[in-house]
Ligand SMILES: Cc1cc2nc3c(=O)[nH]c(=O)nc-3n(C[C@H](O)[C@H](O)[C@H](O)COP(=O)(O)OP(=O)(O)OC[C@H]3O[C@@H](n4cnc5c(N)ncnc54)[C@H](O)[C@@H]3O)c2cc1C
Ligand SMILES: *[C@@H]1O[C@H](CO)[C@@H](O)[C@H](O)[C@H]1NC(C)=O
């Protein structure tokens with residue numbers, strides 16, 4: 651069975667990884683095809699905090715989150731965890747409103763609690779509520795190159811190419827896995843997908859050991875600044891622009907980030923700037939993860955498409971869980987195929 655994964659961000663590479671691990675490589679020939687690879691994907695821009703969105707979860711979404719946690723837990727216990735960007739970090743998200751229902755996933759992170767009085771008074775003055783917890787970090791910058799090498803070792807081919815339409819692939823492959831992120835909007839249009847542009851800076855501030863995300867309108871802190879301690883640098887940001895597609899670092903956004911972050915955390919005023927990056931979060935009302943049979947209009951050949959895109963502002967969090975469901979779908983296709991060939 652010939653499988654092509656379109657997309658080499660965290661969603662595409664996690665899918666490829668879990669297919670190879672859960673289905674084996676016997677009877678499977680896999681290609682990863684993308685126009686951008688690490689370090690040039692949106693996934694490389696992300697901070698990498700494992701934190702789901704703060705809304706009601708469906709049962710299926712809870713399952714993805716659990717699968718993702720299970721996989722990260724197994725990685726955490728390997729000797730190479732730090733090299734592949736997997737570690738734990740604690741931190742706070744705080745906001746301006748006081749009525750908040752604890753999320754369904756609160757027991758999937760460790761030590762979930764509301765901020766203490768001291769924290770709200772001294773660390774986050776004016777903010778009304780929020781939460782603190784310990785959770786995984788998954789840094790794509792380190793994880794994606796590791797997955798790539800692991801897949802190459804298992805015989806997976808990597809091809810740099812922009813795919814204009816599904817029809818280009820339906821003659822050469824039996825299964826197409828669509829992990830094109832915000833690119834799904836263009837690939838003949840899922841118009842439900844739109845970008846939320848983010849810009850970040852990496853700075854040298856090795857004393858930052860927590861993540862802190864501040865939300866809401868504050869009297870002297872502009873924007874929605876955040877800081878995250880990475881394994882080799884500190885990430886700062888605070889840009890969320892819905893509907894904006896351009897990928898260059900905008901000096902106005904640089905200034906906005908700097909003003910917000912230094913107003914909230916004056917100790918960062920003299921931090922050396924190492925790098926700036928911009929990425930597009932693939933927003934959608936919900937993740938599209940489903941299988942669809944298509945027939946090539948010319949040859950009449952049928953091909954299975956598995957869609958896995960639209961992971962929004964939390965794709966690092968979802969990726970390894972959604973990837974397990976993709977692997978289960980591929981496993982079933984392999985079984986059907988081997989049953990058929992025995993008939
Ligand atoms: C500033 C910022 C901070 C973030 N922080 C976090 C965080 O802390 N935690 C978290 O969980 N999430 C975070 N996110 C969200 C996360 O980055 C995304 O949800 C995730 O990266 C989406 O992954 P993806 O693989 O779907 O997309 P991408 O990483 O964008 O990958 C898409 C892939 O598809 C390929 N592609 C697209 N169209 C085509 C085509 N037509 N032909 C060929 N190839 C194509 C691209 O080349 C690329 O390889 C953050 C995002 C931003 C911008
Ligand atoms: C990433 O983008 C830069 C600048 O466009 C390019 O020079 C580099 O080759 C790209 N890297 C990969 C792995 O594609």
Ligand SMILES: *[C@@H]1O[C@H](CO)[C@@H](O)[C@H](O)[C@H]1NC(C)=O
Pocket residue numbers: 656813815816826827828830834836837838839840955957
């Ligand atoms: C990916 O999904 C989008 C939205 O349904 C679709 O338009 C596009 O053709 C798909 N691309 C591939 C390569 O399957």
Ligand SMILES: *[C@@H]1O[C@H](CO)[C@@H](O)[C@H](O)[C@H]1NC(C)=O
Pocket residue numbers: 854882883924
């Ligand atoms: C860590 O950061 C330094 C610069 O501060 C850089 O020289 C080094 O290559 C980085 N190491 C990794 C593994 O990214």
